[in-house]
Amino acid sequence: MFWDDKMTTDLEKVKEVLGPKKQFVHGDTAVCYGALLAGCDFYGGYPITPASEIAEMIASLMPKVGGVNIQMEDEIASMASIIGASWTGAKVMTATSGPGFSLMQENIGFAYMSETPAVVVNVQRSGPSTGQPTLGAEGDMMQARYGSHGDYQSITLSPNTIQETLEFTIKAFNLAEEYRSPVFLMISADLGHMREMITIPDEVDLVYRKTPKVPPEEYVPFGKGKYGKEKVPEFAPFGTGYRTYVTGLTHNEFGFPATDDQQDHDKLIRRQIEKITDDREKLTDIEERMMDDAEIALVSYGIASRSALGALKIARDQGKKVGYFRLKTIWPFPKKKINELSQKVDKIVVPEMNTGHVYHRVKEYADCEVKLVSKIGGEIISPKEILEEV
Amino acid sequence: MADKNEVDVIDGKQLQDKYLREEMMPHIFCNGCGLGNVLDYVLWAVEKEGLDLDKTVFLSGIGCSSRIPGYINADALHTTHGRALAFATGVKMANPDLNVIVFTGDGDCIGIGGNHFIHALRRNLDITVIAVNNYIYGMTGGQVAPTTPEGHIGTTAPYGNIEPPFDMCEMAKAAGATYVARWPVFRPHQPINSIREGIRNKGLSFIEMMSPCTTAYGRRNRFRKIEDLWAFYEDKTILIEEYDKIDRFGTEEEKEELDDKIKIGVFKRSTRKPLEERYRDLLEEFK
Amino acid sequence: MIEVNEDYCKGCNLCILYCPRDALVESEELNKKGVHPPVEVEDRCNGCRLCELICPDFAIVVVEDDRLPKMKRTKKCSGMIK
Ligand SMILES: Cc1ncc(C[n+]2csc(CCOP(=O)(O)OP(=O)(O)O)c2C)c(N)n1
Numbered sequence: 001m002f003w004d005d006k007m008t009t010d011l012e013k014v015k016e017v018l019g020p021k022k023q024f025v026h027g028d029t030a031v032c033y034g035a036l037l038a039g040c041d042f043y044g045g046y047p048i049t050p051a052s053e054i055a056e057m058i059a060s061l062m063p064k065v066g067g068v069n070i071q072m073e074d075e076i077a078s079m080a081s082i083i084g085a086s087w088t089g090a091k092v093m094t095a096t097s098g099p100g101f102s103l104m105q106e107n108i109g110f111a112y113m114s115e116t117p118a119v120v121v122n123v124q125r126s127g128p129s130t131g132q133p134t135l136g137a138e139g140d141m142m143q144a145r146y147g148s149h150g151d152y153q154s155i156t157l158s159p160n161t162i163q164e165t166l167e168f169t170i171k172a173f174n175l176a177e178e179y180r181s182p183v184f185l186m187i188s189a190d191l192g193h194m195r196e197m198i199t200i201p202d203e204v205d206l207v208y209r210k211t212p213k214v215p216p217e218e219y220v221p222f223g224k225g226k227y228g229k230e231k232v233p234e235f236a237p238f239g240t241g242y243r244t245y246v247t248g249l250t251h252n253e254f255g256f257p258a259t260d261d262q263q264d265h266d267k268l269i270r271r272q273i274e275k276i277t278d279d280r281e282k283l284t285d286i287e288e289r290m291m292d293d294a295e296i297a298l299v300s301y302g303i304a305s306r307s308a309l310g311a312l313k314i315a316r317d318q319g320k321k322v323g324y325f326r327l328k329t330i331w332p333f334p335k336k337k338i339n340e341l342s343q344k345v346d347k348i349v350v351p352e353m354n355t356g357h358v359y360h361r362v363k364e365y366a367d368c369e370v371k372l373v374s375k376i377g378g379e380i381i382s383p384k385e386i387l388e389e390v
Numbered sequence: 391m392a393d394k395n396e397v398d399v400i401d402g403k404q405l406q407d408k409y410l411r412e413e414m415m416p417h418i419f420c421n422g423c424g425l426g427n428v429l430d431y432v433l434w435a436v437e438k439e440g441l442d443l444d445k446t447v448f449l450s451g452i453g454c455s456s457r458i459p460g461y462i463n464a465d466a467l468h469t470t471h472g473r474a475l476a477f478a479t480g481v482k483m484a485n486p487d488l489n490v491i492v493f494t495g496d497g498d499c500i501g502i503g504g505n506h507f508i509h510a511l512r513r514n515l516d517i518t519v520i521a522v523n524n525y526i527y528g529m530t531g532g533q534v535a536p537t538t539p540e541g542h543i544g545t546t547a548p549y550g551n552i553e554p555p556f557d558m559c560e561m562a563k564a565a566g567a568t569y570v571a572r573w574p575v576f577r578p579h580q581p582i583n584s585i586r587e588g589i590r591n592k593g594l595s596f597i598e599m600m601s602p603c604t605t606a607y608g609r610r611n612r613f614r615k616i617e618d619l620w621a622f623y624e625d626k627t628i629l630i631e632e633y634d635k636i637d638r639f640g641t642e643e644e645k646e647e648l649d650d651k652i653k654i655g656v657f658k659r660s661t662r663k664p665l666e667e668r669y670r671d672l673l674e675e676f677k
Numbered sequence: 678m679i680e681v682n683e684d685y686c687k688g689c690n691l692c693i694l695y696c697p698r699d700a701l702v703e704s705e706e707l708n709k710k711g712v713h714p715p716v717e718v719e720d721r722c723n724g725c726r727l728c729e730l731i732c733p734d735f736a737i738v739v740v741e742d743d744r745l746p747k748m749k750r751t752k753k754c755s756g757m758i759k
Contacts, residue, residue, distance in 0.1 A: 041484065042480065042483070042484050044479075044480060048479065063672050063673055063675070063676050064676050066673060066676070068483050068484060068669065070479065070480075070483055072476065072479070072509075073476075073505055073506060073509040074505065076476065076506075077473070077476035077479070077505075077506055077509070078474060080469065080470070080473045080477045080479075080480065080482055080506075081476055081477065081479050081480030081483070082475035082479060083477060083480065084449075084467065084476070084477035084479065084480025084484070085481065085483065085484035086478035086480075086484075087447075087465075087467060087480075087481065088480075088481055088485035088488065089485075090484045090485075092484075104472075106470055107469075107470055107473065110469060110470050136617075147647075148628070177519040211668040238447045238465040238481065238488060239444065239445050239447070239465065239485055239487065239488050240444075240487070241444040242465070243443070243444070243463055243464050243465050244465055244466075245411075245459070245460060245465075245468070246465075246466065246467045246468065247468035248468065248469065248470055249468065255415065256413075256415045257460065312445075
């Protein structure tokens, strides 16, 4: 029961609430299931197509597992509320689509600065602005990387099946807790509203943020981590006697404003970035198929990768040496893996549901020819369109 | 209401030792600014109400007034401009056992944070909101705020403000706060008692503190000296009880004078179930 | 006795203005900030603490001592500038 104890999750209870082990559900539902399995205690959101189903399902499930759901007045407030809740030790999530994601950027920046664990789900639709509310896109990938102002390192996951959406939601929670950072789960409207068979896992590995074990006098809230990663300080939830001052201003190790000193800022921001980039290889998650003899690699992610898989089959049937290389983690960018890949193949093709967000990153690290297959407007790229570049 | 003299139970030195982060003192507020007083009065109220500092969270937005929690030796969340109440909603809903006190400025509260403000009032969480009104955007150097009186000078209204101002207390009353009061900083005892009452009140308590901004406001509006601005606040304010008396029994002349007075006092006391308790009831249904 | 923390004083003089008993005056000395912090005038303080509360800078503390056996609260300290 959340209000009694935040640092545990009653998995049996959650499974009982979720129902049958096998279910035919859409991506938005899978996000909710994943969140509850991960021990999400608090959801603050605002309705938006195509993510409203997440808010609706959470509203019906949350009270059953003793968690908190609140519909805020807008997405600025949604993001604010989950950060506030996270500081009481709760595992928190919000979900939205492009227009709401734009509004959240202000407090996403605050979450980076204050190193607050939080999961933000973006069920992407076409933009800019109101765009095509009901149609899918993956045009917010760069916003997930650079959307807020200033320097920070984002962790962004991109699943391509409904089962994976469930699993990655759990993973997003674990990474948020492990790195004390916001984590983005990016799916497209297509995935959000598409139904597939899922299996609710019997066991889940859950991570909880590390709390200090030293007495309050010795606790350094934004200093070196003692029990886990050195660059991830321990987290003392509000109300536990550690009396932490949390600010969005540049702060010193003790959390107090240090806004005039170049060194203080440099040290703080570089630590916050490095705590994630130091683990770039560990965070890199790639699915490869038929890459052994491939001369052309289809580097894809998200919904477009399903078309890439179709293109792979057709190309191989035609005897072309094509391979499939799918990024499951977009940020931090797997630059080493991409560079190694470019040494092996002659050409990389990047199909994307935008005008080339990840393509440019691939080009930056690849030593071979890189081609973009871009499609916008709410229709998924077809395998045929990808094959034109093969 | 508590006895005025209770304030003398422990002295100011003990208060400072118990509540202030000594390493942060002296504070950054300008000479003659009332923010230090607001901090002092809140600390007395917290002391008198016996709040456990380990279980009390202070939140704030951005602005001079929002720097207050930095001086208090307790958990604090110094958030983004205008959003403190949205953060506070998360804190209180996620852990209703925590006492939540929010500091906000006039621009922070009803300018950029206006929407969060009215929705926090509507939800009526059991939190205490101290809105420090200096009638100007202080931290950014004296631009007009939604509270700046008509005709007054701000850097972005060099020829005088032509917009009508907001009355935060009227808004708080209308949108559903369960306790609403306004006090100027030059009367220490009434605000201390009022903040105490606010803390005790089960629901959102809104206390507006009129606090002179000597640097960004006073200098531009004919109040060259600190005491002139403080005296102006005294001349301008009238107790709500007195106001009502004149309004009912006063002469025409006296009534006319009321026009440019600012009412101070306790404007509203009521009861309404706070949101976190409504949510608790909902959870009970699923137990 | 009125104790003044000179390091905290910014020199607003509000304590001097608000004291109902004229128990404080500007001192001759300059502090680090270059202002004259207040000093107590002998035998005037009645211990009402208004200066302590009105000081925006936490620079004043009124402590009860032997010199002030009859520390009475006066009705006059309503907080109005005289
Ligand atoms: C999103 C955003 N817009 C603008 C600012 C700049 N800003 C900082 S403080 C402030 C004014 C604060 O005024 P008020 O809330 O009245 O507080 P005061 O400083 O007067 O106490 C502004 C506009 C900001 N920090 N963030």
